[in-house]
Structure formats: structure tokens, C-alpha cells
Amino acid sequence: MSRILVVDDEPQLLRALGISLRARGHGVEAAASGAAALEIAGRVPLDLVILDLGLPDIDGVEVVRALRGWSATPIIVLSARDAQADKVAALDAGADDYMTKPFGMDELLARIRAALRRATPELEAPVVTMGRNNIDLAAKRVTNAEGEVRLTPTEWQLLELLVRNPGKLVSQRQILQTVWGPAYTTETNYLRVYLAQLRRKLEDDPARPRYLVTESGMGYRFEPDT
């Protein structure tokens, strides 16, 4: 899966972590000193470094600084020291996370997952799919194979509200209040008109809506596919 370097001078922690990580499919490199760590980091490409600050040779913060000189690999620092100044120094030197010993293995593994998750580019924008349409909430645009689907501001607000509550029923009152304002909670005509426009633009068969569903007498619901 990923390649992880564990730097610690306690053999038992090294062993325990190695077993846990390997069991999850990661490749594990081990080092017991700062010099060894830097040597390995320069030799093999790494996805994550777990670094104990209490090393026999080099000060851990210096190791972080040296690594940051040429590498952007995420670094999780472990340390027996709990003072704020130590944490600030390590984080500002370039570390991504700081855990104080003793720590729970579950928490460390969770922080490792978090670090690896955000390290993987995952460049794809967070996009909601709706049949053949892609809804990009960040860019505020809807596209499909034929190009861009043009939505008016009101149409977009309505769609956004429903899509941000996938599978959940949104009451007419709630829709009217957030899209048109608190003074319009009885103007249910607006809903009918704009839902129709959205369905005409986005549904394959607007007469038989599959994604923008009506719950009669209650409200509307965005139904994500499968």
C-alpha cells in the first residue's frame, strides 16, 4: 500500500508498529538513529515518516528540518516531552502531527490513516453525480457529456440545498426559508416552478423524476443513485 519509515530507538515499539502496519499492507522501513533515518529517506521514496524525537545521535527537530529541506513527505512526531514549546518547535520545523508518549496504538494508527489520506493527491474535486450530470459544489457548476448545464442563481440554490442533504427529506417550509427567505414560507408555487425547471435540465425523463423526488404533502428529496 504505502511505504512508511519508522524511526525509534526502542526495539519494542519498532516491532509493534511494524507488525501493525505490515498487517495493513504497508511497506515498513525501520531506523534506530537520526543518521540512519536520513540515509534511508534519501535512498527510498517514502509516503510517511514516523519519528521519535528522543534519538541517540541527532536532535529530532533537526531531523525534521533536514528532511523538509528536500522532501514534502508527511511526518508524524512521537515524543516523551509534553511541553507546548516542544510541540510548537517540531510542528513549525515542518512536522505534520505530534503525539506525546505514552499513546494509544489505535490513535496512532488513526492519525497515520489521516496523514496518508490527505497525502494522496485525490485531485478529483468533490463532485456529486446525478445520472449523466456531475455537480461540482465547490465550483458551483453542473456539467455532462454535452458540456455545461446553465443554471440560474435560484435554480442553483435549490439544487444545492437538496444535494447537500442526500437521501434526506427537506420540507417545503425549509426550502422556501433558505432559498427565498423567511417571509416566503407559504409560496409553494415557487417550488413547483423551479423544481420543474431543474428536472427539465437535469433529469433524463423529467416527467418521471429519479433524483429530484417529490414527497407529496411533505417536501422534496435528492435521491443519490445506488
Add this chain to the structure above:
Amino acid sequence: MSRILVVDDEPQLLRALGISLRARGHGVEAAASGAAALEIAGRVPLDLVILDLGLPDIDGVEVVRALRGWSATPIIVLSARDAQADKVAALDAGADDYMTKPFGMDELLARIRAALRRATPELEAPVVTMGRNNIDLAAKRVTNAEGEVRLTPTEWQLLELLVRNPGKLVSQRQILQTVWGPAYTTETNYLRVYLAQLRRKLEDDPARPRYLVTESGMGYRFEPDT
């Protein structure tokens, strides 16, 4: 600098954090409930979310999950609960970091710096092409075959904001706020005038803009070619 949302139901922490962050040049949004947090996150683009789990309405982990449904913004979780299970749940829901209350402000600020640092790749191609024009963001210059295109400071700020968010819609409010300042969020005339000037200088056919696109009633968008 960066735009940060702080979610907490303790007014004092909200105030203290707001002051510290604003003093460092960040824009700060505040919310006291999960619903308010989600509403703000949907309205303004954010660079970081600081989220207290002990909210009066929605469970904090649910807020994390909801945000992750459409947003990749880094999330730092604050909580009074120290159990490993809580940390693992929040981190696996998509949080980037987890701090237990009470915490030191210096450490929190250091973790905020770390989160913002790794979020901004900053090595984006400093030169963007826009038809026959080359936009050098680092040198703040626009050139084409005929030489340099002279832009006024305001024109450049506007262009830079749009180009730094390629494909994304930038609201009129946001443009006015970042280019002219918070007191000018209603002066939409400025936008019309300066967009026209930019298009006259940069677009092949200023009457039919291809790169600096208007989204009526919402804002503007820089459309990179293919």
C-alpha cells in the same frame, strides 16, 4: 491570508481564537452550532475549519462527515473527550487533527500553521496561459506576442483572484471584499467596469468573453482553456 471557520459554543474561546487569528492576518468566520457551521461552509470558501465536537445541536462527528461529503477543507477537531475511540471516530470521519481540551493556545496555533502549510501546495504553475496571453503570477506580469500588457493595480488584483481559482465561481461579494475591502461589498459597479477593462485588454473578442465569464446574479469565473 487564509479564511478560517471557528465552530464552538463557548463565546470566550471564539473571541480569543478570533483575535489571535485575525492578528495574524487571517479572515475568521464564527459559528456556535453545527447547523450554522454547515450553512457558512456552504456559502463562503474556506481554507480551514476548527470544530468543537461538543455542539448543542448536531454531533460533531456528523458535521465532519457532512463537510467531507462535498469539501476537502482541512478540519482540526477540538473536544473535551480524551478517549481513543472518540479520536479514532473523528479522524476516520475525515478530520485532519484532534486536540483534547484543555489545550494550549500556542500548540493550537502551531497545528493551524501546520494544517495551512500542507494545504497550500504553493508550487502551482506560476504562469497561467489565457489564450495568447501568459500570466506570470509570481512576477505579476502579463505578456503576449506583442509585448507586455499593462495592467493597473486594481486590474491585476481582480485578475489574480480569478486566475487563482480556475474553473471556480467567485461570488461578487468575495471579489469586492478581497479587492476593495469589506466596506465595498455592494459596489457592484466597480466589478462591471473593471471586468470590462480586463476583457478589453485580454480577451480576443471582448464582447464574447471566453476566459472571464459572467455567471449572472452569482459572480464571475476564470475558465482555463480545455
Add this chain to the structure above:
DNA sequence: CGGTGGCGTTAGGGGCCCGTCAAGCCCGGG
């Protein structure tokens, strides 16, 4: 079978938003 309430659909007009132009203002340099 006729009434009723809720929903879908359509079309048109008024008004808002945007693009454009030009004149006035501010300020620093010649």
C-alpha cells in the same frame, strides 16, 4: 361521479442585472 387539494407545466411581462461609455475626481510628477 363530481369535488377537492396538491402537484406539474407553460407562457408572458416587468424588473433587475450586466455591459458600455464618458465625465469627474484624486493624487503624484513634471
Add this chain to the structure above:
DNA sequence: CCCGGGCTTGACGGGCCCCTAACGCCACCG
């Protein structure tokens, strides 16, 4: 003092969006 570039302000025309209202449809029920 004048001058020029950049910024602000206002006016105007056109296009598009929002609202509105009317009608048809369906389900339900007396």
C-alpha cells in the same frame, strides 16, 4: 501650476431571470 493615469460615479440600453397566473392532471374521498 498643469498634466496624466488610475479610480469612482452615473446614465442608459438590452437581455435574461424571477414572479405570476392559469390550466391540466392525478389521487383521494364523499
